[in-house]
Amino acid sequence: MASLVSSWSSDLKCLPDNYVLPEGKRPGMPVPVSNDIPVIDLGDGLDYSRADMVQQIAKAGQDFGLFQVINHGVSKELMADAMNVSKEFFGMSTEEKAKYYIDSVALEEKAGCRLYTSSGYFLAQGFDFWKDTLQHPCHPLQNHINSWPDKPKNYREVMGPYTTQVRKVAMKIMDMIYQGLGLEADDTEKEFNNYNLALSINHYPACPDPALALGCCRHCDPAILTLLQQEVYGLQLEKDGHWIGVKPLPDAFVVNIGLLLEVISNGKLKGAVHRAVTNSACSRNSLVTFVGCPTDVTIKPAAALISPTNPPLYRAFNNKDFHEFVFANNAEFEAVIAYLKLKT
Ligand SMILES: O=C(O)CCC(=O)C(=O)O
Numbered sequence: 001m002a003s004l005v006s007s008w009s010s011d012l013k014c015l016p017d018n019y020v021l022p023e024g025k026r027p028g029m030p031v032p033v034s035n036d037i038p039v040i041d042l043g044d045g046l047d048y049s050r051a052d053m054v055q056q057i058a059k060a061g062q063d064f065g066l067f068q069v070i071n072h073g074v075s076k077e078l079m080a081d082a083m084n085v086s087k088e089f090f091g092m093s094t095e096e097k098a099k100y101y102i103d104s105v106a107l108e109e110k111a112g113c114r115l116y117t118s119s120g121y122f123l124a125q126g127f128d129f130w131k132d133t134l135q136h137p138c139h140p141l142q143n144h145i146n147s148w149p150d151k152p153k154n155y156r157e158v159m160g161p162y163t164t165q166v167r168k169v170a171m172k173i174m175d176m177i178y179q180g181l182g183l184e185a186d187d188t189e190k191e192f193n194n195y196n197l198a199l200s201i202n203h204y205p206a207c208p209d210p211a212l213a214l215g216c217c218r219h220c221d222p223a224i225l226t227l228l229q230q231e232v233y234g235l236q237l238e239k240d241g242h243w244i245g246v247k248p249l250p251d252a253f254v255v256n257i258g259l260l261l262e263v264i265s266n267g268k269l270k271g272a273v274h275r276a277v278t279n280s281a282c283s284r285n286s287l288v289t290f291v292g293c294p295t296d297v298t299i300k301p302a303a304a305l306i307s308p309t310n311p312p313l314y315r316a317f318n319n320k321d322f323h324e325f326v327f328a329n330n331a332e333f334e335a336v337i338a339y340l341k342l343k344t
C-alpha cells in the first residue's frame with residue numbers, strides 16, 4: 001500500500017530512479033495543445049442534421065481516432081460532482097484507501113473494484129508510471145455498485161448516475177458510428193446491451209520531473225470506445241508520428257476509438273494511440289469510462305464491411321485471449337497491433 005504514488009510523493013524534490021524512463025520513452029519537451037482535434041456538438045436543435053453529425057464523427061474517427069463532444073447530455077453539475085468526488089477519494093488517508101488496494105501482480109486475476117499503482121503493465125519493463133488508479137465495473141449498475149468505495153460517503157450516489165449517463169452518451173455515439181460505417185441494426189456487434197462498462201479514475205500527483213516520467217504509457221485502449229473527462233492538461237494523441245496535446249475543454253468528453261472498434265470497422269476507424277504526461281504544478285485526475293465487449297465474444301471485422309475488394313485486415317480472435325495477450329505484453333503497442341492484424 002505504501003507504494004501508491006499519492007501516499008509518498010508530496011514534497012519530493014527528485015524523481016525516484018524507477019520512474020525515470022529509458023531515453024527513447026521519455027516525453028521530453030512539453031507538447032502544446034492542438035486546436036485541430038475535432039469538437040463535435042451533440043446538442044438538440046442544431047442547425048445541422050443527424051446525418052451531418054454522423055459524418056463528422058466518421059471523419060474524426062478516421063482522421064484522428066479521437067474527438068471531443070460537447071452538449072452531450074451529462075450535466076455540468078454531475079461532471080463537476082464526479083471530478084470532486086474522485087479528488088476526495090484520492091485525498092483520503094492511506095489507511096482508508098487500503099481496503100481497495102491490490103498489488104499489480106494480482107491485477108489480472110482480480111476483477112471487481114481495485115486500487116493499484118503505476119500501470120499494472122510495468123513489471124516486466126523495469127520502470128514505473130507516475131499514476132494511481134481506482135477501477136471498477138459499472139454495468140449493470142445494480143450488480144456492481146455495492147463493490148464500489150463507500151467513502152467518500154457520496155461516492156456511489158454521484159458515480160452511479162454519472163456512469164449511467166456517460167453510458168447513454170457512449171451508446172448514442174456508438175449508434176452514430178455504426179450508422180456511419182453502414183452497419184445495420186441487427187448486426188451482432190450492435191448488441192449494445194451486452195457491452196460492459198468500467199470506470200478508471202486515474203490520479204497523477206504533481207511530479208518533480210515531468211520530462212523524464214510518464215503518467216500513462218503510449219497505448220491504444222483495448223476497448224470499443226472510451227469517454228474521458230479531464231480538467232488539467234495531460235492527455236496527448238499520436239498523430240502522423242507526432243504527439244499533439246488534447247485541450248481540456250470544460251464540460252466536454254474526449255472520445256477515443258478503441259482497438260476492438262478498429263478491428264470491427266476493418267480499419268476504417270483508427271484506434272487512438274495516446275499517453276498521459278504529468279506536470280510539476282498540480283495533481284491531475286482523469287475519469288475514464290471504457291465500453292468493452294464481454295470476454296467470451298469473438299471479435300472480427302463486420303461481415304458487411306468485407307468484400308472481394310475489401311478483404312479483412314484483422315483476424316478473428318477471442319476477447320479474453322486478446323486481453324491476456326495485452327497484459328502479458330505490457331500493452332506494448334506494436335506487439336498488440338501485430339497480434340490483431342492479418343499478415344499481408
Ligand atoms: O489520463 C489520461 O489522460 C489517459 C488515461 C488513459 O489513457 C487510460 O486510462 O487508458
Ligand SMILES: [Fe+2]
Binds near residue numbers: 219220221274
Ligand atoms: Fe487509454
